[in-house]
Amino acid sequence: MSRVVMAAALVAGLLVAVPASGAAADTDYTLTIDPSGKGASIEDTMYGVFFEDINRAADGGLYAELVQNRSFEYSTADNAGYTPFTGWAPTGGALDVVNDDGRLNERNRNYLRVGLPAGLINAGYNSGINVEKGKRYDFSVWARTDQAAGTPLEVGLTDPAGEDLAAELRLRVRGDGWTRYTGTFKARESSTTGRLLVTGGGTGTLRLDEVSLFPQDTFKGRSNGLRRDLAEKIAALEPGFVRFPGGCLVNTGSHYGYDESSNWERKRSYQWKDTIGPVEQRATNANFWGYNQSYGLGYYEYFQFSEDIGAMPLPVVPALVTGCGQNRATDDPVLLQRHIQDTLDLIEFANGPVDSTWGRKRAEMGHPRPFNLTHLGVGNEENLADEFFERFTRFRAAIEARYPDITIIGNSGPDDTGANFDRLWQLNREAGVDVVDEHYYNSPNWFLENNDRYDGYDRTGPKVFLGEYASQDNRFYNALAEAAFMTGLERNADVVELASYAPLLSNEDYVQWRPDMIWFNNHASWGSASYEVQKLFMTNVGDHVVPSTASGTPWSPSPITGAIGLSSWATSVAYDDVEVTSADGRELFADDFSGDAGNWTGNGYGRWGVQDGAYVQSDATATNPLVTAGDPGWSDFTFSVKATKLSGSEGFLIPFAVNGAGNPYFWNLGGWNNTRSAVDGGNQSRVFHSDNTTIETGRTYDLRVEVRDRTVKLFIDGRLWAGFTDEASQAPEPFRQVVTRDERTGDLVVKVVNAQADAARTRVDLGRDTRVLPLAEATVLEGLPDDVNTEHTQPIRTRKAQVRVSGSFTHTFPPHSVTFLRLKDKRR
Incomplete structure (x- = not known):
């Protein structure tokens, strides 16, 4: 199908679907609704x-604490790169984290021992602490000192250059028993790279724990x-x-x-x-x-x-x-x-x-x-x-x-x-x-x-x-x-x-x-x-489902097409000598990894790198760290690769026919904790063959995938392992709908998803006895398939408009869209 781009125009307050230049014809559907029918009840708690x-998601996220590692408890048990000072930087003096009988309590075991004068800085998470002008921030710390006269403690909020973002707090720690000290900043300037600076003056030894900075402007x-x-x-x-x-x-x-x-x-x-x-x-x-x-x-x-x-x-x-x-x-x-x-x-x-x-x-x-x-x-x-x-x-x-x-x-x-x-x-x-x-x-x-x-x-x-x-x-x-x-x-x-x-x-x-x-x-x-x-x-x-049926999308058979991939599951693997040839023997792609891996694109998982002339995925815990290469339009091709299991619990995961338009096929060798092998996937997500083949660690296997039209043959070390023909002749159905009733308002909520590049011109029939108000509220999400919301741009956001409706009406749902229509009962 050709790509159709639809633009939404508001004409006299109504939402009208207008094809852009070069648009193809709409695909026609019917949607029949029985407003008097009552399907399954929907609990208020259904979605959560x-x-x-x-x-x-918690520390550095939903939990509003701004100080990272506030109690000096970070450890290599958490992360190999952690120390009790992770998140902190000294500003002079003798600082060490200790765990002894002087601790704050049995579960808060580490604390900071400071040989005065000395100080330290915390930059929170991300690039620093976010400070907003005019807002208030609560500081607290548990502290003790061995100085009879007490120890002065200066606390500041600064930017990376040391410029103050708020007036400095001046506290005095008294006594050698753990006591909580508090103060509040009101920010004079804003910064996303703020620093919390804590400095102890005088002489002797100061002990600190639970150094905290909280915005007062928390939820509720x-x-x-x-x-x-x-x-x-x-x-x-x-x-x-x-x-x-x-x-x-x-x-x-x-x-x-x-x-x-x-x-x-x-x-x-x-x-x-x-x-x-x-x-x-x-x-x-x-x-x-x-x-x-x-x-x-x-x-x-x-x-x-x-x-x-x-x-x-x-x-x-x-x-x-x-x-x-x-x-x-x-x-x-x-x-x-x-x-x-x-x-x-x-x-x-x-x-x-x-x-x-x-x-x-x-x-x-x-x-x-x-x-x-x-x-x-x-x-x-x-x-x-x-x-x-x-x-x-x-x-x-x-x-x-x-x-x-x-x-x-x-x-x-x-x-x-x-x-x-x-x-x-x-x-x-x-x-x-x-x-x-x-x-x-x-x-x-x-x-x-x-x-x-x-x-x-x-x-x-x-x-x-x-x-x-x-x-x-x-x-x-x-x-x-x-x-x-x-x-x-x-x-x-x-x-x-x-x-x-x-x-x-x-x-x-x-x-x-x-x-x-x-x-x-x-x-x-x-x-x-x-x-x-x-x-x-x-x-x-809504409160219950309203019975409805919709027509399907017409499709034509197509050959298996797509690029190639390499992956694994909870296993470290090495791949080498990747080659793709056409049915007549022409080379379409080859990579022996004698250079870099610039031909391959990853999904962000795992640790891939070229080592000793092979492409190695070294993370034995990663699940499906997929990398792909080649042309998504390849058909009638042969894909071969040498594969070696290095460590881990499973074997090889070999995707093929990767094209973004349907599920790729996965040849899973040594799956299910190296107890079973299978090939599955395709548009219907079926398993085409499975057996008890297992994979040996350290052994190199020659794997070959032959794709001809909709027939696939899979070979291990030159021997046929399995073959199948995927009879599926259509892509996944892109037009889906459900209708619910909102009992409080009486509204029929018609929910339509059009996950394709063509607009869906749809005849909606509510039955001859149904009377609805002539204008319905439409809430629409619409965009391009590859659109991604980011901090600076959110192309996918809801928009609202009005749609003219009746007991039987035609509405065109835009390509790549989700539309909710609220139809109001004329009798209410």
Whole structure:
């Protein structure tokens, strides 16, 4: 199909679709709606947000603290490049971080010992501390001195050149016992590269800990609060729930517990009791994503934020089976029972009366009223189905015995299909679990193709919590695919009770994962194209589905086409002697990596580099660090490569037919922890062949892919491994819709996604007995497929206009667009 560019013009207040010069003919559709019909009811909590401390989402992000490493607790256990001085720079004098009996408390173990006079500087996160003229900032520090007369402490906010951004604070530390000292700055100037300067004068020894700087302008003005612009963007989604504290963050870590009488141990799993109480008494810990987490943003703050934005709190606790590629289970019955008790205590913390042990702790933190916890997840993305479910059953029995009204959520592992997925669903179904948490991150075309994923789910079985999903990029095309998929979620709202895009936040300077919904730096934040789609759906849900049907898009068969790729999964690999030839033997592409890797484009994951004449991906933890090369228009080609596994848990991932118009095919050798191999993908995301082929470490394999029209043959060391013909003759359906009813207003909300380059001229029929007002409100997201929202430009933003409608009318939906039409009942 030729590319069609549509321009929107407002004519007499009406939205009219106008083709640009050179536009092709529209594609015709019909949309038939039964306004009197009533489909699945949609809960107010259907759409929510998933928060995980990934991409610096907490410290340096939603948590408003401006000082990095405020308590000098950074360690190589967090990150190989960390020291207790990470984030700090000395300005003279003798400074050392110590851990001895003089510490602030048992969990805040490190502190700074200063031989006076001396000072130090903290630049926060990103390029510095953001300071805004006229705003107030609260400084605090815990300090002690060995000088009987006290020690002067000067605190300043400066720019990198040392120019003051606010009047200096002058404090005096007195006594050799830990005491909290505070002061407030009012900024005279603005800077995004501010520095906090702390200087001790006189002689002797000064000790410092918990050096903190907070903006007073936090969300809802709360102390120890949240960064306002980020919290407001989340609140603007009107989420029905907040899932916290994460996914992989929940059930990973080097161990699950410790002897309560022992010293604090680093790198333990996330445990909610570590995160409540006075912030100076909370632990810091290694984060699964490779940095330190302060727990300043803890369970109390998560509950409080959920309440502040009118969302249901949905915490997830570990079940003592690790996920996210770690695949370990504890067999310690004492430890398991302690975690079960911790979970019971969590429910008491959230809902218990003030005279209960944990309800009292909630009240002491400032919230005597219960938080009204109703849902709780146990476990996250476990690959060991039976081991997980045995432990899940223990948690479930204990919770139901004491708190029968709590809905307990199981899960189906980290994938949308497969043996582990099927086994977990079987176990959840047989046990009568109420809700099962599904997670998947797939290509945009997978989302287009799987609009009907939940049509065939058992209506009497467990409901679905789609706890993590996103298509694999942040372009507008990804958001369109997600929008098309969401029409299927709503159509199946009797099965899909809860859904949340993930991850929620990403600091642009600390990206461990993409895509992400909201991006930020130290002074600005912006919603991705996916954020705009999520906001449109989440703020226009409706109360029930209205039956509707739409015609499909006509297609013609086409050959398999695309460029080539190299990748891996949790494995370090080396590739060499890549060659692509045409069917008649002409060389189309060759790379023996005797020079650089300039022919290849990556997706930002993994560590690729040319080593000893091979292209090496050296990160044995990276998942699908895809690099591609060649022409997306190649057809009838042969792709050969030499592949060597260096280390890790799997084998080779060889994508081919990479063209952006459909799912690439993936030849997965040594997948599923080197137990199975398969080839899958294509426009229908099917598995074409699988067997028990495994891959040896250190052995070089000659791999060859032959593509002829729609037939593929795959060879290992010259021997045919598999062959198939992909009979799929059409691309994923780009035109998707769902209709819901807003009972409060009576509006019919017609939601149409047109994820293609042609405009969709659509005849909408409401039936002869339906009467609607002649003008409907249209909310539209429209753009080019590769559009990306950034700090400085947001091409994907909603616009509103009016559309002329009737009981039967024609409307042209622009190419690459999401349109919500609110049709008003004439009788109301």
